Each structure stands twice: as structure tokens, then as C-alpha cells.
């Protein structure tokens with residue numbers, strides 16, 4: 725079975741967590757002879773090809789990062805340019821990944837994604853959710869492989885079922901909320917380590933100011 729994958733990530737492919745997750749998913753999906761093709765919306769020159777792939781395929785997966793609790797703007801723009809299908813039978817699934825660890829972060833976006841296939845003349849084939857992936861591109865190869873292995877497993881699962889079953893997805897997405905004890909521990913100890921770690925990442929990404937800077941604070945009464 726052939727699967728068209730469209731990445732709705734705004735970051736270019738080389739730096740995108742979504743791209744790495746797609747590659748891991750493809751690995752599992754293609755075992756046993758299935759095929760895939762991937763279109764990256766971060767590259768404007770691929771939009772026409774992605775539109776054609778959407779029109780001609782009946783098996784589509786849109787992979788996206790969570791942006792401010794919903795879908796990235798470029799994906800919204802792409803979707804609004806698509807013509808809804810008039811012939812039934814296209815399955816449309818989603819792979820939604822975010823930075824914060826709690827699955828509850830993604831529920832608002834999931835509710836939106838559930839409404840999309842009907843608007844596009846497709847059938848909803850489920851949404852795979854996973855958080856805690858902010859650092860995926862920043863970790864060493866060994867830790868990255870560990871984080872990506874479950875997506876290869878889910879690629880195998882999707883090849884077999886053609887659907888992300890809600891109970892399987894919820895288990896995969898856990899935790900829904902962080903346990904209270906863990907939050908208390910975080911506030912006591914890990915917050916400081918995390919701040920140090922985030923400062924280093926920010927520096928690596930070119931940030932020169934303070935992370936808690938409030939340049940417009942004087943304008944707010």
C-alpha cells in the first residue's frame with residue numbers, strides 16, 4: 725500500500741523534528757513492501773507537488789508539530805488551498821508531536837484535526853500523538869534513536885491496521901498529565917537544571933539576550 729506523507733512543519737527538513745519522526749515512521753511502514761512519498765511544506769517549491777499528491781492519493785498522513793496548541797500557520801494555509809474530494813474513499817490520518825510532555829497539550833489540536841477530513845471529503849483515520857520531543861534534534865544519536873524507535877513501531881502498526889485506534893494512541897501518548905509528585909520535584913530541583921539546559925540550547929541557536937527578558941515591560945502598566 726502506498727502512503728503519501730505531508731509534513732506541515734515550518735522548520736526546514738534538515739532541522740525539523742517532524743522530518744526525523746517521519747523517517748522513523750516510514751522505516752516501519754515500508755517493512756513488508758509498502759511504499760511512501762514525503763512532501764515538506766517548509767519548502768514552498770513542494771506545495772504544487774503536495775497538492776497533486778493529495779488529489780491523486782487515497783491514503784494520506786499529515787505529520788505536524790504542535791504550534792501554540794494547534795496546527796502551524798503554513799499547514800493551515802496549505803489546507804485552505806485544497807479542493808475537497810468529491811469521490812469518497814480517501815483515508816486521512818495525522819501524526820501530531822509537541823514539545824511539552826503532557827498529551828493534554830495536544831487535545832485541542834486533536835479535536836480540530838478530527839473535523840478536517842470531512843471538510844476535505846476524506847475519512848478520518850485517527851491521530852497519533854506524542855509529546856516531550858522538543859530536544860529531539862539536540863540530543864546525541866543514541867538518545868535520538870531511543871526516542872524514534874516507538875515511531876518505527878507505530879509505522880508497522882499503521883501498515884497493518886490503516887487506522888490509529890484511539891485506545892492505542894492514548895497509551896502511546898501518555899502521560900496525559902504529569903503526576904503531582906513529579907511536578908513538585910520539578911519545581912524543587914529540576915527547574916534549575918532545566919533552566920541551565922535551556923540557556924545552553926538558546927545560546928546554541930543564536931540567542932544573545934536573557935531568556936526571561938521582558939523588553940516591552942516598561943510599556944505595560
Ligand SMILES: Cc1cc2nc3c(=O)[nH]c(=O)nc-3n(C[C@H](O)[C@H](O)[C@H](O)COP(=O)(O)O)c2cc1C
Pocket residue numbers: 733734735739740741742743789790791792793794821822823824825829855857858859
Ligand atoms: C512557535 C512554536 C510554538 C510551539 N507551541 C507548542 C505548544 O503549544 N505545545 C507543545 O507541546 N509544543 C510546542 N512547541 C514545540 C514544538 O511542537 C516541538 O519542539 C516540535 O518537536 C517541533 O517540531 P519541528 O522541529 O518539526 O518544527 C512550539 C514550538 C514553536 C516554535
